[in-house]
Amino acid sequence: MRGSTQRPILPAVVAAALLSLQMAACIFTLEPPIDLQAQGGSSGTGGVSIDSGASAGQAGADADADSVADAAYCTPNAKRCDGGQPQLCSQAQTWVDQGPCTGGTTCIQGDCVPQNPSCDGLPAACGPAGKSHCCASAAVVGGSYQRSYDAVTYTDGSFPADVADFRLDTYEVTVGRFRKFMAGWPGNKPQAGAGAHPLVAASGWDSAWDGKLSDQATLLAALKCDTTYETWTNTPGDNETRPINCITWYEAFAFCAWDKGRLPTEAEWNYAAAGGAEQRVYPWSEPSTSTAIDPQHASYFVDATDMCMGDGTPGCTVADLIFVGAKQPGQGKWGHADLAGNVMEWVLDFYKPGYKMPCNNCAELVATGERVLRGGSYVQEPPNVLTSFRFSGTSELRRYYYGIRCARAL
Numbered sequence: 001m002r003g004s005t006q007r008p009i010l011p012a013v014v015a016a017a018l019l020s021l022q023m024a025a026c027i028f029t030l031e032p033p034i035d036l037q038a039q040g041g042s043s044g045t046g047g048v049s050i051d052s053g054a055s056a057g058q059a060g061a062d063a064d065a066d067s068v069a070d071a072a073y074c075t076p077n078a079k080r081c082d083g084g085q086p087q088l089c090s091q092a093q094t095w096v097d098q099g100p101c102t103g104g105t106t107c108i109q110g111d112c113v114p115q116n117p118s119c120d121g122l123p124a125a126c127g128p129a130g131k132s133h134c135c136a137s138a139a140v141v142g143g144s145y146q147r148s149y150d151a152v153t154y155t156d157g158s159f160p161a162d163v164a165d166f167r168l169d170t171y172e173v174t175v176g177r178f179r180k181f182m183a184g185w186p187g188n189k190p191q192a193g194a195g196a197h198p199l200v201a202a203s204g205w206d207s208a209w210d211g212k213l214s215d216q217a218t219l220l221a222a223l224k225c226d227t228t229y230e231t232w233t234n235t236p237g238d239n240e241t242r243p244i245n246c247i248t249w250y251e252a253f254a255f256c257a258w259d260k261g262r263l264p265t266e267a268e269w270n271y272a273a274a275g276g277a278e279q280r281v282y283p284w285s286e287p288s289t290s291t292a293i294d295p296q297h298a299s300y301f302v303d304a305t306d307m308c309m310g311d312g313t314p315g316c317t318v319a320d321l322i323f324v325g326a327k328q329p330g331q332g333k334w335g336h337a338d339l340a341g342n343v344m345e346w347v348l349d350f351y352k353p354g355y356k357m358p359c360n361n362c363a364e365l366v367a368t369g370e371r372v373l374r375g376g377s378y379v380q381e382p383p384n385v386l387t388s389f390r391f392s393g394t395s396e397l398r399r400y401y402y403g404i405r406c407a408r409a410l
């Protein structure tokens with residue numbers, strides 16, 4: 001979608017309710033309330049994650065004992081690290097090597113995850129069962145596709161793009177990860193050129209932006225941008241695995257640069273959400289033209305009666321900023337969570353109607369006054385959490401439905 005209607009009709013809940021009335025024909029049957037803690041963990045790439053710990057790779061007299069223990073732990077789809085490499089338990093209950101971790105990643109609980117500072121010492125408490133590493137970052141296989149085209153809701157195929165292989169974090173940045181960032185603030189502000197996209201010239205931090213980053217006391221206060229919906233707390237609380245919100249574009253950029261990553265380009269973000277050339281309507285759409293959406297797939301604004309159903313309960317509260325990755329059925333083609341809804345996510349590009357052309361790993365870096373956010377949020381209706389939908393806001397804007405997801409080198 002492009003043109004003025006995709007500009008940020010920004011959503012007081014009241015406005016969202018009014019819009020939802022207009023979109024009544026698009027509302028689907030509601031599912032029963034969801035028990036977030038009971039979801040997932042038993043299908044697909046899920047399963048129990050087990051770190052084999054110190055016993056892995058021991059030789060000699062311990063070997064037999066280890067093999068007995070391994071057999072006991074090896075339930076199909078379970079994962080572990082062995083000698084620093086991920087292993088997956090087969091249906092025949094045999095540990096199978098998954099290949100070494102590459103690209104600056106390390107094996108934690110059976111997954112290759114970036115060695116980035118935001119998860120240093122954090123418990124693996126994200127994902128469908130609350131046991132996955134919050135810094136999990138899934139590889140995206142690059143290719144060619146049409147930006148914002150899904151053959152159903154938006155049918156303008158005029159904006160092709162090529163995207164190289166990259167890594168996109170599986171989850172939105174959590175409060176817990178942002179707390180690590182704040183612990184070093186402001187000493188960890190980005191240096192000039194930091195956080196650059198390796199294939200996009202002049203995409204790193206510009207020292208002219210240094211003044212956009214505040215001191216710690218000011219930033220701590222600013223993170224509390226909405227008394228009802230802010231997720232930040234000055235001491236660890238119940239929101240540690242909810243998405244951080246109330247973030248400006250500059251802070252999003254600074255976080256990802258510090259965390260050994262970068263902001264994704266709009267083309268990359270859209271590519272991951274659309275399943276690349278599959279051109280999915282929603283991240284989970286299979287077939288790609290399926291317009292099915294329900295509260296088991298995403299946290300979004302259902303309708304004027306139920307409003308926010310992210311937590312399985314009608315009405316909107318901070319609990320509708322759901323624990324990242326809680327809704328396993330909503331995962332995208334490469335396993336990313338919450339690409340539709342929860343918080344909308346800053347990307348690198350400036351917003352302009354249409355798209356930068358041509359686009360071979362492109363980003364719109366010509367200033368237009370506003371940056372792009374993608375994915376919609378828990379206070380947007382289904383049409384606004386489509387993979388094709390764009391929002392925009394000035395770089396300094398801070399909203400309770402703005403959040404962060406970082407990209408990285410593969």
Ligand SMILES: [Ca+2]
Nearest residue numbers: 338341343375
């Ligand atoms: Ca999101």
